[in-house]
Amino acid sequence: MEDNYRGRIVVGIDGSPHSERAARWAAREAVANGRGLTLLFAILPAVTSFTFGPGVPVSPNGIDVIRAAAGNELHLLAETLPCEDVLTALVIGAPSGALFDASLSAETIVVGSRGRGGFEGLLLGSVSAQISAHAQCPVVIIRDEPIVDARNIVVGLDGSPASQAALAFAFDQASTHGWHLVALHAWDIPSYDLLVFSDSSSPVALSRNIEDEIKLTAAALGGFTAKHPDVKVETRVIRGNTAEALVAAAYDAAMLVVGTRGHGRILGAIVGSVSRSVMHKSAVPIAVVPAS
Secondary structure, three states, rough: OHOOOOOOOOEEEEEHHHHHHHHHHHHHHHHHHHOOEEEEEOOOOOOOOOOOOOOEEHHHHHHHHHHHHHHHHHHHHHHHHHOOOOOEEEEEEHHHHHHHHHHHHOEEEEEOOOOOOOOOOOOOOOHHHHHHOOOOEEEEEEEOOOOOOOOEEEEEEEOOHHHHHHHHHHHEEEEEHHHHEEEEEEOOOOOOOOOOOOOOOOOOEEEHHHHHHHHHEEEEEEEEEEOOOOOOOEEEEOOOOOHHHHHHHOOOOEEEEEEEEOEEEEEEEOOOOOHHHHHOOOOEEEEEOOOO
């Protein structure tokens, strides 16, 4: 089964319009990057239950019926996608767990923002939230169809290992698609314009903090601009809320890229407040990249 995932773009399928939209995006991405595509359908059969007493698991025949229906959905969807190298994988188990296993060898995981059981009022489904937190490879969350003529990719940076991984992903995407890269570093301090430290006899001027943030941004971009001379880069250093600045900058972008940090399935993972916020607020495709 792992050969169905290794080095490939894997998209989670559940028969919902959101997952089909994710599959179409993933197919175009697979072609652009010269990679294979795997459609992964994870089946978690419901357990019937009584008001009192233990629940009754689905019978083997019932699972076979569900498996056949899901397999038919995968086959029909695969035939409609503009990608020649398409594999399908059918797994009995939790979707988030199946996608996590795939992330151990996949190049990228792609999911819709909501699944078949999602509520319209929720902007981020449980599976997309879980896999973006735990995955060991980049996860791209697709909510709406990307803007057709979008030419920008926006990436958030702060000098951390997670943002360095996000930069690497963003530069690769920009180079592949011929996109203009916007590297945004947003920072903030308390509402007054001078920082006073308890062990300092004089305040630190705001202008000095701005200079430090600009230097940090330049250092973070360092080797990436040299490695990708074909990518046009715009640097933005903004004082303000990071998540709000990223969402505003990416309103017409082809993709928004953020970094996160995780510890795998056993210890649990942490999606930072910025990553979590933009996943809920931005309508463009969002790539969540774990620290290397």
